[in-house]
Amino acid sequence: MDFVPVNEPLLDGREKEYLMRCIETGWISSEGPYVREFESQFARRVARTHGVAVCNGSAALEVAVAALGIKEGDEVILPAFTIISCAAAVVRAGALPVLVDADPMTWNMDVSQIERKISHRTKAMMMVHIYGLPVDVDPVLALAEKHDLRVIEDAAEAHGQTYEGKPCGSFGDISVFSFYPNKLVTTGEGGMLLTDRDDLADLCRSYRDLCFQPSRRFFHERLGWNMRMSNLQAAVGLAQLERLPDFVERKRRMGRRYSERLALLSSLQLPQARTSHAENLYWVYGVVLGEEAPLDAAEAMRRLGERGIGTRPFFWPMHEQPVFLKHGLFLEESYPVAERLARRGFYVPSGLALTESQMDKVVQAIHEVIR
């Protein structure tokens, strides 16, 4: 039985050529020229002044939190329905994550619920674009202005996506991306911070590089990390970036094809095709089982697995993470939409290398399992 993996990247551009150049020239570390080239080309693509490449998207969030000076006693508002990297960066900085439930249709943070979570301790908001549709950015930026809050935009899943025609990743004080292989631009492992502020860019570069000082290298005023990206990774990233418009088109074609073929399954909530701010990018093709469906996501995924279909569960909400409960965080808190999405939602194969015949196999298996 041919297994259909949940993700397979496409590496058929100039990746090999650029990698060979690294080997031939001996430039393989973060000092190599592709790193700066990738930073500047990626920043230009997202209409930002500075790009700071790092070893992954989670590291980018850690650096963003440090660069914005978020510390013990501060509160940071972020979605309950997201990857743990967002809350982990806040907790590790000694600050308190304050959660907001998801919107049941877009699966993004419900921005209408943010303002009542703002306190005199609130320092920042993290807006995370989830699964293909952007957060409603304008109300978040308006709240930031009104309450003098910093904004971290997590665009890890939103390469090539826009909000009101402006690139995702161009909003907030700092934005971050991931280049994990399921992203529209991959470097194997990798991430990037973007900002228009010179001071924040300098801080991000410093934190990524152990806070070495130019004038006195091994003498440290602050604690940083080695979170650098290698020239080999940047070589792959540059080749990928050349293909981004095509990759965006592929994802959208894939999403539309799935939606057309699954439209008759009334017990399945499909991704919303668009909001008034953007067309869905379908970073992953997620589905949510309705109340009337006689099985939960875990059982649906198990049955699809038996039919050779790879799947992944949706995020498990932050307030139900044992590690945070053990820390005494989020006790007695409830975010019903995030809880339901976690139990009823999962995504199906949606990588860039997915073929139409693989997609047909996925659709047939979903019809068999869900009816």
Ligand SMILES: Cc1ncc(COP(=O)(O)O)c(C=O)c1O
């Ligand atoms: C929204 C979001 N933020 C951050 C990350 C972390 O990125 P990485 O896997 O590169 O650490 C991910 C990873 O998929 C993500 O989906």
